[in-house]
Amino acid sequence: MDKELLLIPKPKKLRWAFAKESGATISKNGFIYTTNEKIAKYLKEKETVFQEYTITKSSKGDEFVHLVVNPYIFPKKEGYRLMIDRNITITAHDDAGLFYGVQTLRQILRQISHFENRLPKLFIEDFPDYENRGIMIDISRDRIPNLEVLKSIIEKLSELK
Numbered sequence: 001m002d003k004e005l006l007l008i009p010k011p012k013k014l015r016w017a018f019a020k021e022s023g024a025t026i027s028k029n030g031f032i033y034t035t036n037e038k039i040a041k042y043l044k045e046k047e048t049v050f051q052e053y054t055i056t057k058s059s060k061g062d063e064f065v066h067l068v069v070n071p072y073i074f075p076k077k078e079g080y081r082l083m084i085d086r087n088i089t090i091t092a093h094d095d096a097g098l099f100y101g102v103q104t105l106r107q108i109l110r111q112i113s114h115f116e117n118r119l120p121k122l123f124i125e126d127f128p129d130y131e132n133r134g135i136m137i138d139i140s141r142d143r144i145p146n147l148e149v150l151k152s153i154i155e156k157l158s159e160l161k
Helices: 037-046 095-109 147-158
Strands: 013-017 031-034 054-056 065-069 080-084 088-092 121-126
Touching: 031 037, 037 054, 037 065, 037 095, 065 095, 080 095, 088 095, 095 121
Parallel strands: 031 054, 031 065, 065 088
Antiparallel strands: 013 121, 080 088, 080 121
16 A cells, blocks of 8 residues: 555645655654744644653754744745654744644654654645635524634644644
8 A cells, every 4th residue: 555645735845755764763752953942842742752852942963853943944934844854854934834834744743653653754845825814603693612612723723724
């Protein structure tokens, strides 16, 4: 059976290969280098595989996850580049792009058992088609969601970038 990587929405550029000798294996502990501590904490909170990782703002070169905002490397607003080789690197134009890159990584992590507990070697570049994205909730028939329901809807939709 061929392995397939399912990502929603489909990235603008996606190159990947799965071979036993390529990609990354996630260890039980390691380092997350970041320029945005809030997003690194979000990744640790949402993905149990990174809960024992230490967040650092000074790169030593041996960090497993790199989360970096650099508008000169990726010029598209809210865009990001995700690379997985021996480690995971997400470079984004801004904090929003970094968040979207983390959401793509989370989609990949959900499929890791499908890939024999190894992350495939890959390169993704993506950015939104529209500057403003939203939904409409119909509350005209006495079904008004409470605040907790609205927050959970926003959380789920943010995973789809």
